Amino acid sequence: MRFRLLQHRDSEGVRSVIAARDDRATLVPGVTSVRELALDAIAKGQTLAEAVAARGEGAEVDLAAELAAGRLLAPIDHEDSAHLVMTGTGLTHLGSAEGRDKMHREAAAAEKQTDSMRMFLEGVEGGKPAAGQVGQQPEWFYKGDGSQLVGPGGQLTMPDFAQDGGEEPELAGIYLIGPDGTPHRLGLCLANEFSDHVTERHNYLWLAHSKLRQASLGAELLVGDAPTDVRGASRILRDGAVIWEKPFLSGEENMSHTLANLEHHHFKYANFRRPGDIHVHFFGTATLSFSDGVRTEPGDVFEIEAAPFTLPLRNALVRADAAVVEVKAL
Structure with a gap:
């Protein structure tokens, strides 16, 4: 239960x-x-x-x-923020049937597939291996440590140099590494894997830069069997009015990878199996306001909700003050 x-x-x-x-x-x-x-x-x-x-x-x-x-x-934290690791995987969700068909038609017609398209299609082909087998590895990225984790109601702060501060409504897996190095999944959270999509779009090699941002978790850690079909809504409010809203899907029925496959390809690295550490791993999404041409502004409020979670995740967007970092030689 x-x-x-x-x-x-x-x-x-x-x-x-x-x-x-x-x-x-x-x-x-x-x-x-x-x-x-x-x-x-x-x-x-x-x-x-x-x-x-x-x-x-x-x-x-x-x-x-x-x-x-x-x-x-936030429903998980660590007294030493350096021992909480935030990571994620992308190109893991199928999206709508229309979007999926469109991707396949474009892939078939393209003279040369993009790396993103190749990775997506490889996930569709091999992201759901049989039990006990290893499937295709996904896109993977690092977001930061526990100092970057924001709870429900907290502000999501875009750096002063950021070109965008965009929401990513999704599920995050929460893990604790046991004393013998075994990863234990504690449960799933509703999440906003906040990113800079303008920077990513400029050059895909800047994906790492675009992901080094804060992220937020909803208040509830869902414990037990992972739901396979999660349906929710993501919206942006500006001055109290909804300026964009769209449903989003998650869970394995709506993904090109199994959770087990994504987990294997994260925890196969021994440095991610350090006893006592907490891992927050974002599983990806197919729904972004940025894809619909929305440009967020400081003061906007992101709101994400989905059953079986009972509480919404709301976070306001702010921009950090400008700062110049100087390195001193010793």
């Missing part, structure tokens, strides 16, 4: 963990972070559901009220 875990900080700065099933949410006694709860579960050979059940139930919580009050945090 699926349930959700959330992290909470009260008005006095005291942290707690919340477990939610359907419309009922209660505090989890004796634990102050999801990472602490997960480490205890691994040590005792328990699932997260068993670890929560063993601790009993605390006071009931009104999640909508706590979100509105700004007391819900």
Whole structure:
């Protein structure tokens, strides 16, 4: 059975963990972070559901009220932000049938396929291998460490040199590396993998630059079997009015790769299996306002929602002040 875990900080700065099933949410006694709860579960050979059940139930919580009050945090973090790694994969989603057919027609007609098109088609062909086998590796990118992670309601800050600050509505997998180096998937989050699409479009070799940005997570960590068909909506509000809105799809039914294949190609690198580390891995999207010609502005608010998550993810866009970095020789 699926349930959700959330992290909470009260008005006095005291942290707690919340477990939610359907419309009922209660505090989890004796634990102050999801990472602490997960480490205890691994040590005792328990699932997260068993670890929560063993601790009993605390006071009931009104999640909508706590979100509105700004007391819900990102559902995962690490006390040392250098030990939280944010990464992602792209060209992993099929998009609509019309878009997919269009891509194939253009690929067949093109004299020479772009690297992006080749990677997409290779994923369609080999991204869903049989159980126990390794499929085609995806596009992969690094976003930053835990200092770049923004929670629900927080501001997404584009650098002063950024050419764009665009939303990417998607799912993110949350992982904890166990003491023996085994990656454990804790669950999935609703996410905004914030990127600079103008920089990426200028030259695909600048993809790495375009992805070194903040990213945000919704308040809920969905624990249990991963849903295979996730349907939601992504919108942008400007001065309180919706200027762009579009549905988005995720889950394996709407992807060219399995989660297991994406996970293998990330965690096959030994340096990503360091005990105690947290990994936030973004699985990609096929829905962008940038593709529809939208140019975001500071003050815009990104809003993403999708079942089975019950709370929306909202973040306002701001631009950082200009700064010149000087390196001093010693």
